[in-house]
Amino acid sequence: MDLRDAHCHYQFAEVPYAAVEQARADGVGQAMINGSAPADWADVAALARRDPRNRVSFGLHPWDVPTAPPGWEAELRAVLLAHPAAGVGEMGLDRWVKDFDPVAQEAAFRTQLALAVELDRALTIHAVKAIGPLMDILRGAELPRRGFLLHSWNGPVELVPALAKLGAYFSFSAHHLIPRKADLRVQFAAAIPRERILVETDAPALCPAPELRLRELAPDAAGTEQNHPSNLVRNNAELARTMGVTPEESAALTSANFARLFGA
Numbered sequence: 001m002d003l004r005d006a007h008c009h010y011q012f013a014e015v016p017y018a019a020v021e022q023a024r025a026d027g028v029g030q031a032m033i034n035g036s037a038p039a040d041w042a043d044v045a046a047l048a049r050r051d052p053r054n055r056v057s058f059g060l061h062p063w064d065v066p067t068a069p070p071g072w073e074a075e076l077r078a079v080l081l082a083h084p085a086a087g088v089g090e091m092g093l094d095r096w097v098k099d100f101d102p103v104a105q106e107a108a109f110r111t112q113l114a115l116a117v118e119l120d121r122a123l124t125i126h127a128v129k130a131i132g133p134l135m136d137i138l139r140g141a142e143l144p145r146r147g148f149l150l151h152s153w154n155g156p157v158e159l160v161p162a163l164a165k166l167g168a169y170f171s172f173s174a175h176h177l178i179p180r181k182a183d184l185r186v187q188f189a190a191a192i193p194r195e196r197i198l199v200e201t202d203a204p205a206l207c208p209a210p211e212l213r214l215r216e217l218a219p220d221a222a223g224t225e226q227n228h229p230s231n232l233v234r235n236n237a238e239l240a241r242t243m244g245v246t247p248e249e250s251a252a253l254t255s256a257n258f259a260r261l262f263g264a
């Protein structure tokens, strides 16, 4: 098995590098590591130098928009030019987070979207409670030629065809593959075009239910459970079950989709 993690954050201190090496031994090949603010871009770049399977993407996450230093746009352009194979993201819109500023979020979104178009990079989008504004932007703007990823996508399913037409890929997080969402995940597997499905962990975030974990990471200082990179293996198995294919077939499909979106 040679899986691809479409979205993760190995740069965070909660992920010891031994856990990344364990995931590789468990069948996780390449992983798209997403920077979320200028403060972590150097750590993301260091991971790219350490192992070519550490694929990278640089962006300003909506949660980090309020504290972004002046000039972050130029810094982002520079780090992207220094990494010709890198994607743009994690970026997006989030109307769930406390005290969000929709105007500042949209401005940061448009800046990063324009950079992805100009530099021909794949874009990774985080969207929480913001599907309306997201659709408005996507329908009115020039979009990256190679497409964009809606990470940890969990609805609404009726927008999937329109989004797919715009170039969207959808990555499944095991966090959403829980029993009470069983109906939802079946809808997803049925509605999303096969050539647009990916799997992700978002490790160390979005720790799945205990029965969907292959391995455990230590909780953080606040006691929050952390998602081990190896849990992608269980996520792929669940996705395969949902699609009615073998885990090997799901791995081959999602790895090919990863290569089409992010480059081989």
Ligand SMILES: [Zn+2]
Pocket: 007, 008, 009, 034, 090, 202, 205
């Ligand atoms: Zn993320």
